[in-house]
Amino acid sequence: MSEFFKPDPDAVEILRRESCFSGFYRLERLHLRHRQFSGEMGPLLSRELFVRHDxxxxxxxxxxxxxxxxxxxxxxxxxxxxxxxxxxxxxxxxxxxxxxxxxxxxxxxxxxxxxxxxxxxxxxxxxxxxxxxxxxxxxxxxxxxxxxxxxxxxxxxxxxxxxxxxxxxxxxxxxxxxxxxxxxxxxxxxxxxxxxxxxxxxxxx
Missing domain, CATH: 3.90.79.10 (Nucleoside Triphosphate Pyrophosphohydrolase)
Known part of the structure; x- marks a missing residue:
């Protein structure tokens, strides 16, 4: 049976969070790193996140x-x-x-x-x-x-x-x-x- 990834508490490191737009919805830009399947932390990533109500x-x-x-x-x-x-x-x-x-x-x-x-x-x-x-x-x-x-x-x-x-x-x-x-x-x-x-x-x- 395949074993799925089980992240530890430090598996994601958010280095910076920017507000790109704020209205009824929000758009944020996150600068982060996350743990890879090898166990090492991956490279710095920049990702836009559309922040919505559920x-x-x-x-x-x-x-x-x-x-x-x-x-x-x-x-x-x-x-x-x-x-x-x-x-x-x-x-x-x-x-x-x-x-x-x-x-x-x-x-x-x-x-x-x-x-x-x-x-x-x-x-x-x-x-x-x-x-x-x-x-x-x-x-x-x-x-x-x-x-x-x-x-x-x-x-x-x-x-x-x-x-x-x-x-x-x-x-x-x-x-x-x-x-x-x-x-x-x-x-x-x-x-x-x-x-x-x-x-x-x-x-x-």
Missing amino acids: AVCVLPYDPQRDEVVLIEQFRVGSMGKCSNPWLLELVAGLIDKDEEPDQVARREAVEEAGLVLGELWPISRYFPSPGGSDELVHLYVGRCNSEGAGGIHGLAEEGEDIRVHVLPFEEALQAVKDGRINNAASIIALQWLALNRTEVCGLWL
Whole structure:
């Protein structure tokens, strides 16, 4: 069995930290060295770090109807990289207040989709881009009643313009296969539900 690296307390040495930009997000430049697999300290490295609040993403799922609720909104980061920058996504938000991840999931479901969630099923916590960002994503499936879900939602003061879609689960999964759903949290959550739907429905029905 392979043995994975186990860092000691001195495995990373940060020599200097610069603030390059500070707004809603921050950009820092770190000058550091880290221990290499040989056991020796490596060379001095300079790395920019995008400092973000941690995020919460939740896939609302109605086990009675076998439907998921997804949201559609414009995403500036996808411009020029795909033909349509209006993406199908999960309900999501940043932990930028004194809140627990499950509280953020429930609040954002109301704000972005008009949904009151029941039980939350934690899927995973993961780093979407650890090579240059410190963001950690808390990912859930949330039980919901999808009957009547739809419409335009979002907070006007935040410039949000969000359209709600209710899809049969198999249709949403096909959208992953077709590439129509092309963002990490949605792909991970829908594939996880494909693998675990029997167990989820067994407890939620």
